[in-house]
Amino acid sequence: MPHRSGASHSEGDAAKTQLIMLPGTNVKTLERVVIRFSGDSGDGMQLAGNIFSNVSAGEGSQISTFPDYPAEIRAPQGSLSGVSGFQVNVGKGVHTPGDEADVLVAMNPAALKTNLRYLKPGGIIICDVDTFRPADLKKAEYATDDPVAELGIDPARIMLVPMTTLLKHTLKDSGMDPKSVMKCKNMLALGLICWLFDSPVESVLRKLEKKFAKKPAVYEANAKVIRAGWDYGHNTHSSMPTYRIESEAVKPGTYTDVNGNTATAWGLIMASEKSGRPLFLGSYPITPATDILHELAKRKDLGVKACQMEDEIAGVCSAIGASYAGHLAVTSTSGPGLALKSEGIGLAVMAELPLVVIDVQRGGPSTGLPTKTEQTDLMQALYGRNGESPLCVLAAASPTDCFTMAFEAARIAIEHMTPVILLTDAFIANGSSAWRVPEEEDYPEIRPHFVDASRLEQGWKPFDRDENLVRYWAVPGTPGAMHRVGGLEKDIRTSAISTDGKNHEKMVNIRREKIARIANDIPELQVAGNPDADTILVGWGGTYGHLYTAAEELNAEGCDVAFAHFRYINPLPKNALEVLSRYRRVIVAELNTGQFADYLQMHLPGRRVDRINKVEGQPFMVREIVEGVKSFLGGNEGSINETGNTNSNEA
Amino acid sequence: METTEKQFVPADFKSEQSVRWCPGCGDHAILNVLHKAMADLGVAPEKTAVISGIGCSSRLPYYMNTYGMHTIHGRAAAIATGLKTARPDMTVWQISGDGDGLAIGGNHFIHAVRRNIDINILLFNNKIYGLTKGQYSPTSDRGAVTKSSPYGTTEDPFIPAELVFGARGNFFARSIDIALDTTKEVMLAAARHHGASVVEVLQNCVIFNNGSHSFLSDKERRDEHTIHLRQGEKMLFGKEMERGLVQDGFGLKAVKIGEDGWTIDDVLVHDATTPTNFLHQQLAMMDGHELPLAIGVIRDVASPTYEAEVEAQVEAVKGKKNFRNLRDMILSTSETWTVGGEAEKE
Ligand SMILES: Cc1ncc(C[n+]2csc(CCOP(=O)(O)OP(=O)(O)O)c2C)c(N)n1
Ligand code: SF4
Ligand SMILES: [Mg+2]
Numbered sequence: 002m003p004h005r006s007g008a009s010h011s012e013g014d015a016a017k018t019q020l021i022m023l024p025g026t027n028v029k030t031l032e033r034v035v036i037r038f039s040g041d042s043g044d045g046m047q048l049a050g051n052i053f054s055n056v057s058a059g060e061g062s063q064i065s066t067f068p069d070y071p072a073e074i075r076a077p078q079g080s081l082s083g084v085s086g087f088q089v090n091v092g093k094g095v096h097t098p099g100d101e102a103d104v105l106v107a108m109n110p111a112a113l114k115t116n117l118r119y120l121k122p123g124g125i126i127i128c129d130v131d132t133f134r135p136a137d138l139k140k141a142e143y144a145t146d147d148p149v150a151e152l153g154i155d156p157a158r159i160m161l162v163p164m165t166t167l168l169k170h171t172l173k174d175s176g177m178d179p180k181s182v183m184k185c186k187n188m189l190a191l192g193l194i195c196w197l198f199d200s201p202v203e204s205v206l207r208k209l210e211k212k213f214a215k216k217p218a219v220y221e222a223n224a225k226v227i228r229a230g231w232d233y234g235h236n237t238h239s240s241m242p243t244y245r246i247e248s249e250a251v252k253p254g255t256y257t258d259v260n261g262n263t264a265t266a267w268g269l270i271m272a273s274e275k276s277g278r279p280l281f282l283g284s285y286p287i288t289p290a291t292d293i294l295h296e297l298a299k300r301k302d303l304g305v306k307a308c309q310m311e312d313e314i315a316g317v318c319s320a321i322g323a324s325y326a327g328h329l330a331v332t333s334t335s336g337p338g339l340a341l342k343s344e345g346i347g348l349a350v351m352a353e354l355p356l357v358v359i360d361v362q363r364g365g366p367s368t369g370l371p372t373k374t375e376q377t378d379l380m381q382a383l384y385g386r387n388g389e390s391p392l393c394v395l396a397a398a399s400p401t402d403c404f405t406m407a408f409e410a411a412r413i414a415i416e417h418m419t420p421v422i423l424l425t426d427a428f429i430a431n432g433s434s435a436w437r438v439p440e441e442e443d444y445p446e447i448r449p450h451f452v453d454a455s456r457l458e459q460g461w462k463p464f465d466r467d468e469n470l471v472r473y474w475a476v477p478g479t480p481g482a483m484h485r486v487g488g489l490e491k492d493i494r495t496s497a498i499s500t501d502g503k504n505h506e507k508m509v510n511i512r513r514e515k516i517a518r519i520a521n522d523i524p525e526l527q528v529a530g531n532p533d534a535d536t537i538l539v540g541w542g543g544t545y546g547h548l549y550t551a552a553e554e555l556n557a558e559g560c561d562v563a564f565a566h567f568r569y570i571n572p573l574p575k576n577a578l579e580v581l582s583r584y585r586r587v588i589v590a591e592l593n594t595g596q597f598a599d600y601l602q603m604h605l606p607g608r609r610v611d612r613i614n615k616v617e618g619q620p621f622m623v624r625e626i627v628e629g630v631k632s633f634l635g636g637n638e639g640s641i642n643e644t645g646n647t648n649s650n651e652a
Numbered sequence: 653m654e655t656t657e658k659q660f661v662p663a664d665f666k667s668e669q670s671v672r673w674c675p676g677c678g679d680h681a682i683l684n685v686l687h688k689a690m691a692d693l694g695v696a697p698e699k700t701a702v703i704s705g706i707g708c709s710s711r712l713p714y715y716m717n718t719y720g721m722h723t724i725h726g727r728a729a730a731i732a733t734g735l736k737t738a739r740p741d742m743t744v745w746q747i748s749g750d751g752d753g754l755a756i757g758g759n760h761f762i763h764a765v766r767r768n769i770d771i772n773i774l775l776f777n778n779k780i781y782g783l784t785k786g787q788y789s790p791t792s793d794r795g796a797v798t799k800s801s802p803y804g805t806t807e808d809p810f811i812p813a814e815l816v817f818g819a820r821g822n823f824f825a826r827s828i829d830i831a832l833d834t835t836k837e838v839m840l841a842a843a844r845h846h847g848a849s850v851v852e853v854l855q856n857c858v859i860f861n862n863g864s865h866s867f868l869s870d871k872e873r874r875d876e877h878t879i880h881l882r883q884g885e886k887m888l889f890g891k892e893m894e895r896g897l898v899q900d901g902f903g904l905k906a907v908k909i910g911e912d913g914w915t916i917d918d919v920l921v922h923d924a925t926t927p928t929n930f931l932h933q934q935l936a937m938m939d940g941h942e943l944p945l946a947i948g949v950i951r952d953v954a955s956p957t958y959e960a961e962v963e964a965q966v967e968a969v970k971g972k973k974n975f976r977n978l979r980d981m982i983l984s985t986s987e988t989w990t991v992g993g994e995a996e997k998e
Contacts, residue, residue, distance in 0.1 A: 055987060055989070058989065059989035059991075061991060208987065211987070212987075251991050251992075252991075252992070253990075253991055253992020254990070254991060254992065255983065255988050255989070255990050255991075256988060256989050256990070256991055257982060257986040257987060257988045257989075258986075258987065259986075267978060267982070270978045271978050274977055274978060279738070281734065281737070281738050283730075283734055300981070301965055301966045301969045301970070302969045302970055302972070302973045302975070302981070303970075303975075303976075303977070303978065303981055304966055304970065305966075306737055306738065306962055306966065308733075308734075308737060308962075310730065310733075310763075311730075311759055311760065311763040312759060314727060314730065314760075315727075315730035315733070315759075315760055315763070318723070318724075318727040318730035318731045318733075318734065318760075319730050319731065319733050319734030319737065320734055321723070321731055321734060322703070322721075322730070322731035322732060322733065322734025322735035322736075322737075322738065323734040323735060323737065323738035323739075324734075325701075325719075325721055325731075325735060326701075326734070326735045326738040326739040326742065327738070327739070328738045328739075330734070330738075344724050344727075345724065345727065347724075348723055348724050352721070438979060438982050438983065438988065439979065440979070441979065477698070477699075477701055477719040477735075477739060477742050478698055478699060478739070478741065478742065479698060480696070480698045481698070482698070483697050483698055483717055483718050483719050483720075484719065484720075485667075485713050485714055485716070485719075485720040485721065485722060486720075486721055486722075487713070487721055487722030487723060488706075488722065488723060488724055489722065497669065498714065
């Protein structure tokens with residue numbers, strides 16, 4: 002998909018993501034396209050989707066993908082509950098996996114039924130008609146033998162492909178057993194998609210060849226099937242338009258496709274390399290955070306020690322031990338685990354030890370919706386500990402931003418001797434996009450705050466501080482620096498334990514001020530969209546892609562909005578309040594009932610903060626934000642009450 | 653364990669903090685012995701870390717001139733595990749009370765033992781919650797009358813040794829606060845053992861549970877009610893070492909040598925190193941009533957330690973890979989593509 006400059010996409014309306022015919026050609030160019038692959042868990046939909054998105058990325062498209070797994074580990078084949086989906090958004094200006102699909106690939110009637118609701122009006126369906134057998138239809142709970150009519154699908158928008166027949170025919174001389182033959186069905190779908198999007202089959206084959214390098218026979222079979230899919234599309238649907246997806250000039254470099262959890266793990270490894278501190282992870286499995294543990298457990302090959310402990314408390318506590326021992330210490334979890342870690346995190350606050358806590362947020366409270374996404378742990382991260390217990394809270398904006406923010410969490414923890422909680426969420430943890438593998442010089446050195454020999458000679462005390470109020474790290478093994486730390490309050494001068502009230506108040510204030518001063522060491526808040534608008538749309542964490550796209554669409558439609566997204570939550574960027582106070586209207590959109598809005602409200606006394614909230618365990622749809630913002634802009638200008646409390650308006 | 657040639661004295665391990673335990677508390681004696689044991693051990697103060705939870709006994713790290721942490725209630729084992737895994741070169745001691753180690757910290761305790769992390773766990777068993785002023789603990793005897801059990805407890809206690817064996821522990825030793833030599837002996841053995849070593853020290857809380865161990869510890873009665881087990885030696889006890897332990901069916905029996913036809917040859921010889929823990933359990937379960945309470949090293953069996961296995965695995969997998977940093981790892985294990993100028997490089 003070569004980059005086609007300028008020529009082809011209609012001006013900035015929402016329809017640009019739809020399939021638009023260009024005059025005078027039967028190859029149409031799209032700015033971006035959303036494809037949803039759906040089928041049984043065993044149908045290999047994710048592999049097909051991944052190959053397609055990676056090939057597109059290799060051609061210069063941006064990509065964003067999101068898997069949608071069934072809750073059951075092994076649901077019955079062909080059943081509604083067994084359908085899994087994999088959505089990819091490829092093209093230009095891609096920031097989310099897309100609200101709805103332009104093309105739905107459904108490998109059986111169950112997939113068709115459960116995924117139809119994700120299809121855009123006017124979108125195209127590719128379906129295996131060979132699976133419309135009575136038994137399959139029954140499993141998928143159809144009332145008639147005509148799923149297309151029963152679901153009210155326009156026959157002109159569905160390609161009913163006899164995939165199973167084609168597959169058997171293509172591989173009849175391969176000598177493969179029927180089960181292995183069926184495993185190649187995903188490649189038939191992929192071939193069709195390649196045809197539909199005028200995608201170079203050669204690049205796909207190269208990827209496959211690498212994947213099956215050790216199994217040439219499997220590669221040959223799959224390659225044959227892909228070509229068969231492409232040929233089928235070309236020969237039987239030559240009247241149908243095919244599409245070209247736009248590419249974008251991206252920064253030169255080597256790219257890979259990465260999901261948020263892997264990016265988080267890698268960001269920590271980068272921080273370890275940049276700080277010279279070995280990486281230690283203490284963790285306990287919990288959805289959707291476990292893949293961080295999995296990845297770091299593999300990275301023993303880079304010297305990482307990832308320990309599966311007996312519970313979350315042991316996870317954070319082992320990390321505290323490793324931190325005291327001089328390591329870059331991390332614990333990873335989700336909301337219920339963060340609750341268990343509270344007391345341990347408080348110890349790290351009190352002992353002023355570097356510690357990175359990663360919370361991959363999921364639906365709560367309690368066990369809640371383990372596989373679904375939410376932004377509901379913000380207050381827990383900020384305040385969920387006993388006593389005055391300030392720490393640094395960060396939030397990653399996208400799958401690839403998890404890398405940067407994990408690095409930042411480690412940098413701040415080490416350089417400011419504090420626990421840092423990094424909030425990600427199920428959506429960005431499992432979603433993926435193309436990511437430029439960083440070069441050595443892309444990230445700064447992290448400078449551990451070690452106590453040095455001259456300071457030791459001058460009679461160093463464990464809670465002596467520098468001008469940023471940061472204490473020094475004395476790593477066990479260092480002669481002459483033996484010291485004890487703990488959860489008890491200590492004397493401001495001598496560092497010995499103290500119960501003096503006045504002293505305690507001073508120490509409380511110092512610990513708070515230490516965190517506040519981190520603001521001098523983080524980037525300022527940037528304003529995107531139309532900075533001169535009256536209204537600013539505000540978000541934080543994993544909703545970035547949806548909010549950014551919504552702001553883009555609003556501005557394109559003539560609804561002027563500025564847009565600011567927070568990744569540094571505590572402390573807030575230095576300019577944040579000044580920036581927000583420039584706008585007549587501040588609208589916070591978040592996946593909870595208003596936690597960040599309340600937090601901002603607290604920092605913006607007398608200002609009203611409007612809200613767009615959703616707590617359905619699902620990410621925002623761009624449309625919902627666009628509509629939500631419009632409902633605020635639509636005529637009720639007079640209701641802005643400069644001194645009033647929150648006027649919650651839920652979209 | 654990194655010992656040095658340098659000679660240490662107990663004062664090298666003593667901090668300047670004044671000790672705050674009640675006068676007469678058994679903790680004083682244990683602390684003094686620990687200073688001495690560390691000096692004998694020959695590991696430098698900067699190579700030693702002492703990690704405690706919360707409780708009277710857990711105040712101990714403040715009195716050590718070593719690295720140390722006074723952490724949160726029950727979590728010392730988990731923190732010590734992290735420290736030792738990160739830094740196998742450090743010699744790590746854990747100080748816990750019976751409440752800290754076996755109630756709130758019970759989960760971490762059994763898992764530290766099972767995992768066989770090389771830490772030395774000193775369990776100060778006063779059968780009471782001292783710091784919170786006298787509630788019963790998981791080692792308090794059934795029926796114990798305390799502030800939170802004014803009519804006596806209605807639950808059975810843990811026997812710490814039994815938990816250790818249940819968690820498949822490889823080192824268990826016991827002493828009594830006033831038996832200074834024995835305490836030092838078992839501390840040294842614990843430190844020299846590779847793996848999780850549990851040392852139970854019966855400790856007197858003069859304020860809230862005074863005399864709870866006195867029928868074992870009183871000078872006049874100690875010889876009759878306890879037996880000091882020593883590797884390779886006959887299991888003899890009594891003032892004149894006139895009594896011994898013999899096999900009796902599947903159990904043990906205390907006999908008087910020369911009575912009822914029992915001879916010295918019938919008396920068992922202690923072997924702490926047998927992999928099977930059957931006899932060790934029986935010895936550890938003796939409570940000083942019918943059979944004497946065992947002190948000394950009861951079990952001391954070598955087995956691979958957690959942190960050494962982690963380290964070895966790291967070295968082994970590193971050796972098999974041709975990358976040394978994150979970027980090279982990604983380039984050699986992930987599907988990548990190149991954008992800009994150069995041809996696609998896969
Ligand atoms: C989370 C938590 N729960 C409860 C306490 C209160 N507390 C402190 S020490 C202790 C028990 C101490 O008993 P033990 O561990 O046997 O130590 P001892 O004082 O007897 O040496 C309790 C309940 C606490 N500090 N933290
Ligand atoms: S209360 Fe008991 S255990 Fe605590 S210091 Fe006093 S005597 Fe020792
Ligand atoms: Mg106690």
